[in-house]
Structures are given as C-alpha cells and as structure tokens.
Amino acid sequence: MTLPAHPEFARIRPNSTQEADLAAASLPADGLSDLRVTTAGIFWLATDSDSGHRRLWRWHDEHCHAISHAGHDIGSRVNGYGGGAHALLGDRIITVDAATQALWSHPVEGGTPAFWWSRSQTRYGGLLADDRRQRLIVVEETDSHRDASQRLVALTHHRREILAEGADFYGAPALSPDGRTLAWVEWSLPDMPWQRSWLRIATLSSDGHIERRLSWDGGAAVTQPRFSDEGELIVISDHHGWWQPYRWLGDNLQPLGDVAADHVPTPWTLGDCHHVWHQHGGIVMHFEQGRTRLSQVDTRGRRLKTLLPDVTRIIGLGLHGPWLYALTQGMTHSARLERWHLTEQRHQILQASPATHSPTLPETLSICINDRETVNAFLYTPTKTTSACPPPLIVRIHGGPTAACYPVFDPLIHYWIQHGYAVADLNPRGSGNFGRDYRERLAGGWGQLDVEDANALAEALIESGRVDPRRLFIRGQSAGGFTVLNTLASGTRYCAGASLYGVTDALRLAGQTHRFESGYLDWLLGEDSVKFQRSPVNRLDAFQAPALFFQGTQDRVVVPDQTLRMASSLRQAGHQAEVVLFAGEGHGIRHPANRRRMIARELAFFDRHGNR
Structure with a gap:
C-alpha cells in the first residue's frame, strides 16, 4: 500500500539526482510537532519543505488541509525552545506567530486569520484552551533577554489576568474536564525543569479566579500533568529515579505501574504530551535501550497490550473517543501521523513523509x-x-x-x-x-x-x-x-x-x-x-x-x-x-x-x- 504523503513533502521535485539526494537529506526527521486532538479535528504543525516555516494542519472528515498559509511561520520562542504554539478555542484556533510572538485567530475551516493579542517584548507558549470561559491559559514571558520574567496568565482577545507569578518559570498548564481545577509546573533558577520543579494545583471559581492552591514537592522534578476524562490528575515525576506516572490523591502521589524506565523525554519544550488517560486506564510510553515502547494500561497502570510496535519514537499523543492519535517515527519512516482504534485494534496512517526505506536498520x-x-x-x-x-x-x-x-x-x-x-x-x-x-x-x-x-x-x-x-x-x-x-x-x-x-x-x-x-x-x-x-x-x-x-x-x-x-x-x-x-x-x-x-x-x- 502506498502511504499518503504529507502535502508539505510531496511538492519536492528536484531536477537532478544530486539535488534530489540533498533535498531529501535536508528534510527534518521530526518535521511534525505540536499535536492537538480536539472535537473539531486533529491539529498539528508541519515544517514547510520550501520555506522551513511551520504550518498548521487539520485532519477532519477523513482528509487534511492547511489552516495557515505558507508564508505564516507558527512557533513559540518561550525559553528559546518554545512549544505549545496553538490551541482550539471555540470555532477558532489561536496560533503564535514565530516572528512577532503575537497571537492570531484562524477559522478552523481555513481562511483569513485575524489579529487576537500581543504585548510589547512578550512571548507566548504552552497555549491551553479554557472553553467554559472562552479564554486561553498561557505561559507569558516578558523580555529583555536575561532580565526576562514569566507568569501564567489568562487571555481573551481584549483582557489579560495573571493567574500565577513569583517563580522564575512556568510550564505544562492542564485543565480538568469540568474546568474547575488547573494544574501546572513551576521552577526557579538555577535549576532546569528536569532537576527540581513543583506541581501546583488550583481550584478555580466560576469566573476563573484562583480560590485555593495546593502544592507537591517530591524533592526532584515533575512534568506533564494531565487530567483523565473522569477528572483524575496524572503527573509524571522522577523522585524515584525515573520519569514515571503517578495519580494525584489530594495530598500525595500514588504510583501507576512499576516499570523502572523513563516514561517521557527530558522536558525542553512546552506543550508536550506523552501520556493520555480515560476512564478505563490510559496510554503510556516508556524507553527501552533508547527506543520507545507504547502500551495500553489499566487504571492501576498495569500493562494490557503493546501498541504500534514498529514505532521507536513518540513525538506526541492524543485521545478522542476510541481512537489514539500519535505523531511517530520509526526505523524505516520519518515523522508521520497515525491512529489506532483501542477496541477494534484497527490501525491507520493518516499522513506521512515520502515512502522511505532505509538500507540499514540501526x-x-x-x-x-x-x-x-x-x-x-x-x-x-x-x-x-x-x-x-x-x-x-x-x-x-x-x-x-x-x-x-x-x-x-x-x-x-x-x-x-x-x-x-x-x-x-x-x-x-x-x-x-x-x-x-x-x-x-x-x-x-x-x-x-x-x-x-x-x-x-x-x-x-x-x-x-x-x-x-x-x-x-x-x-x-x-x-x-x-x-x-x-x-x-x-x-x-x-x-x-x-x-x-x-x-x-x-x-x-x-x-x-x-x-x-x-x-x-x-x-x-x-x-x-x-x-x-x-x-x-x-x-x-x-x-x-x-x-x-x-x-x-x-x-x-x-x-x-x-x-x-x-x-x-x-x-x-x-x-x-x-x-x-x-x-x-x-x-x-x-x-x-x-x-x-x-x-x-x-x-x-x-x-x-x-x-x-
């Protein structure tokens, strides 16, 4: 079967063999990123093969199309590495312009974007939609350079509210399905986020103000807090030596599973998602000799089955109904978008780079x-x-x-x-x-x-x-x-x-x-x-x-x-x-x-x- 080539890669038509070889070699192996799975479709960023810009794409009704035009480069510059540069809010998707760091609003069906928000000398990343209040929760970084400061803020197209400040850095905001609980990670210099960081959990009022705040400090680092469909908070912590999933119990963490391995990569960027949860369990990954293994687990983190066995790296995960969506890489393929039906065990490759076959496996x-x-x-x-x-x-x-x-x-x-x-x-x-x-x-x-x-x-x-x-x-x-x-x-x-x-x-x-x-x-x-x-x-x-x-x-x-x-x-x-x-x-x-x-x-x- 011929895999569907991602439109960004399909346009490459060099004139000579040498040019073709160079054009192929210049393609990024991880040219797809920032996966977001929503009720309005699947959204991700793809690197444009002509300009190198990151364009926003949508999968919906069994086909994909570009949301942003080729000249618009999307990307956050928070912390220098960015991440989390788009989020669906109502019937519009909000993106971060890579050059100006201004926020723009795009119709989900495509069309002319509209300016949404910006502040002078300010960058945005880790975008999270708060649909109940029609606002975004974002990490805001104000320059200049080494004198920069960060905070967690809520934005509409005309209003800004500070939710948390005082730490040097903020990341990984997550909102419960009912919109009443907000979790995030924060850390301060001289630490990096994988050395020492704190989990914060806040109760929100109906109008979105923080009413009560809890904290957890395991003496190590935490990352990627995620809520299940049932409202349970799962967070990744390495206080026992490995990045492993834990369930938040209100004042402590309960381990999920017992695999002594890292379950997420080092958190260099915002907006990462490498574990997802539902009422019957979740989908988690772990590393084995440097390669990714993806598993379906029960509510206690016990492994039920292996998923996508040919995948050796997970770039991002998302869950919608019975479908697991993933941006992946493998030994014989560059980045691609695929999905797996969790009950019927059906697998489908939605978009891929050109068909590839390596003459040698690693x-x-x-x-x-x-x-x-x-x-x-x-x-x-x-x-x-x-x-x-x-x-x-x-x-x-x-x-x-x-x-x-x-x-x-x-x-x-x-x-x-x-x-x-x-x-x-x-x-x-x-x-x-x-x-x-x-x-x-x-x-x-x-x-x-x-x-x-x-x-x-x-x-x-x-x-x-x-x-x-x-x-x-x-x-x-x-x-x-x-x-x-x-x-x-x-x-x-x-x-x-x-x-x-x-x-x-x-x-x-x-x-x-x-x-x-x-x-x-x-x-x-x-x-x-x-x-x-x-x-x-x-x-x-x-x-x-x-x-x-x-x-x-x-x-x-x-x-x-x-x-x-x-x-x-x-x-x-x-x-x-x-x-x-x-x-x-x-x-x-x-x-x-x-x-x-x-x-x-x-x-x-x-x-x-x-x-x-």
Whole structure:
C-alpha cells in the first residue's frame, strides 16, 4: 500500500539526482510537532519543505488541509525552545506567530486569520484552551533577554489576568474536564525543569479566579500533568529515579505501574504530551535501550497490550473517543501521523513523509566505559561499499546535553550511508531517557565524560574491525558541538570535526546565553576555573584536527560570537578552521536551502580530510 504523503513533502521535485539526494537529506526527521486532538479535528504543525516555516494542519472528515498559509511561520520562542504554539478555542484556533510572538485567530475551516493579542517584548507558549470561559491559559514571558520574567496568565482577545507569578518559570498548564481545577509546573533558577520543579494545583471559581492552591514537592522534578476524562490528575515525576506516572490523591502521589524506565523525554519544550488517560486506564510510553515502547494500561497502570510496535519514537499523543492519535517515527519512516482504534485494534496512517526505506536498520550498541558504566549508541552501516576497507565513521553527538538520539529513520543519516559512511549516534552520559542517575552523571563532568564516551565508542568500533581507523569524524550540535571540539583537543584519532552552533567558551557563554539556561553551566561544569579549563577556545594548543563551524546569525542560545572567536583563534594558532554563517537563522538551521548548503559543505569537508 502506498502511504499518503504529507502535502508539505510531496511538492519536492528536484531536477537532478544530486539535488534530489540533498533535498531529501535536508528534510527534518521530526518535521511534525505540536499535536492537538480536539472535537473539531486533529491539529498539528508541519515544517514547510520550501520555506522551513511551520504550518498548521487539520485532519477532519477523513482528509487534511492547511489552516495557515505558507508564508505564516507558527512557533513559540518561550525559553528559546518554545512549544505549545496553538490551541482550539471555540470555532477558532489561536496560533503564535514565530516572528512577532503575537497571537492570531484562524477559522478552523481555513481562511483569513485575524489579529487576537500581543504585548510589547512578550512571548507566548504552552497555549491551553479554557472553553467554559472562552479564554486561553498561557505561559507569558516578558523580555529583555536575561532580565526576562514569566507568569501564567489568562487571555481573551481584549483582557489579560495573571493567574500565577513569583517563580522564575512556568510550564505544562492542564485543565480538568469540568474546568474547575488547573494544574501546572513551576521552577526557579538555577535549576532546569528536569532537576527540581513543583506541581501546583488550583481550584478555580466560576469566573476563573484562583480560590485555593495546593502544592507537591517530591524533592526532584515533575512534568506533564494531565487530567483523565473522569477528572483524575496524572503527573509524571522522577523522585524515584525515573520519569514515571503517578495519580494525584489530594495530598500525595500514588504510583501507576512499576516499570523502572523513563516514561517521557527530558522536558525542553512546552506543550508536550506523552501520556493520555480515560476512564478505563490510559496510554503510556516508556524507553527501552533508547527506543520507545507504547502500551495500553489499566487504571492501576498495569500493562494490557503493546501498541504500534514498529514505532521507536513518540513525538506526541492524543485521545478522542476510541481512537489514539500519535505523531511517530520509526526505523524505516520519518515523522508521520497515525491512529489506532483501542477496541477494534484497527490501525491507520493518516499522513506521512515520502515512502522511505532505509538500507540499514540501526544496531543498538552498549559500550563499556569502565567496570561500572556503559553508554548507549545506535550504529548505521552502509550496505554497499566500493572498497575492501571498512567504511569511514561519523560519530554524531546530540544537543542538550540532556537531550537524546533515537533509533529512527533520519534522512541525513541515510544520505551519509549512501555516500559510504557508517554513522554512530551516541547517547553519552548525561543524556535523557535513561533515568535520573544516568542524566546526572554529567554533573561537573561536561567536556570530560562525554569526550571519554565519544572516544570509547570510536575505539570499540575500530577494535571490532567495523570502521576504518584512518577515517574517523565527529559532529555535534549545540552542546554536542562542545563535545566535538573538546574531543578534537583530546589527542584522539578523529580526522576532523563539525560543530553546529556549538559552545566554545563556557565561561563567556555564562554571561551571554538566555535566562532559561543561565544556571545550567554551573551544574554542568562548576567553578569558573573549570569553565575556563574545559572551554575549547582555551585549549588551542591541543587541537590536532581541522574543524568546520556552522552558525546562525540570530542565535540567542549560543550567540555567534562563540563560533567567530573560536574559529579566529584556531586560525591564529595555525590550525584549519572553516566557518559558514547563515543569515537570519537562530539556534538551528531550518531553512531548506540553508540545510542543503550545510549538508553538502559538511560532506565535502569530511571527504577532503578523509583523503577519499
């Protein structure tokens, strides 16, 4: 059966094979996001293949259509990472304009949007509809930059009411079906939301004012409070070492299930939903060796059956009647929207990226670092080679460093494999999805433990004869770029490395980065003396391999000064350093034309320095 291609992907028609390969590689593997399941249809955001903008789409009456036009980019910039950029309110859907952060109202059937709300120097995210009172409950962030402040507010198109303020950050608002109870998460500096956060539960009056407020503090972190159809509050907490679901009992939490595994990813963005509940139980996911397992559970959290067994990553979940809706990725497919009938066990793919088939499935690796610790990676190897030698290797480091990589079909990895490279996607110590202990091993050790892990992975693959020891490369984005550059300065065998908007000067970044992560570097590195010692810009004499840098000029998380100073310092010290700047790009290279340019330049860089 031919899968229905998402309209955003179906338009790609390059003229040559090379252009086609680059166009396919430039597609984001996770190009669908922000799933919302409502009585008026299923809504989500899809990345436009021409502009890189995120457009709003709707599935209704067995077909889908775009709500927003191609020139309108939707996205929140709260905390720098956004999330929760749209919500259905009555017969209109409210969206956040990515450029201005103003709120716009769209007819659900499509048509001309109307301005709804904005404030000067203010961003919005985590949109939640309060239908009974015809208002939105949102996270509001007021600039400027490091002096930003947040609060939880209620908005109509003409009125604003503050519901909660005083904490540094707010997230994950959830409303009970009867509209009488509001739950949310809050935290304050220097913590990140996965380190220490609080659950707040408030009783609302008929006109929406907070009458009574309760709190729960487990000494760890909470995320994604969700109400069942029956009004029960379920929240995810990791106070026992794993992100696990718990039922709120009025003054404490009751565990649901006993699987010792993370049940949600690290909460970097607003609006995430990875568990849903109804009167007979719920749908939950958990991680097993870095891949997602989706299960139907009873009211006590006991697993009844496995759902969507081919899925290896859940981007978002939603429930409407007997249908479970999910944005997913798998080993052989990029992001797609699918649904599962919970009683009849019927499955339907609603929209998908172009039909994909990877020539190689990822192999899960566990690499021993020492007698007590192992790290996880996924290895992709080319099926056809023109040489009797083992293939060259690209080790890829994700950002965060508390994010994670997944065993999913990634067009970029597929592109590298087509060009004869093996790819190892690494989850070094400090990554999410492996429990609090694994995540917190990186405390004070960033730039050291992650480098050990990258080197150990390469050495293990060399010793097993699976890769060419003369052609080793490493690349990473954001925090992963920090790992790349420190690895190149660690005397390893890597021939070259690519840093995508990576951290180069941790001490300087502490005074440059945005407020959300302004306390994070102290946890990752500790004292200023350590920040100085671990910063690649201060280790120039140890560099032994060329470096390639990609950087957006509008990046507020890792500012361009980080890349420009590092590259200049390397050149002055006699090392090879190349820089590619992308005008108008932020923390991430999103525009398809820029992504194609980046991918082609990176491959040429690796080919050249591998003497191929």
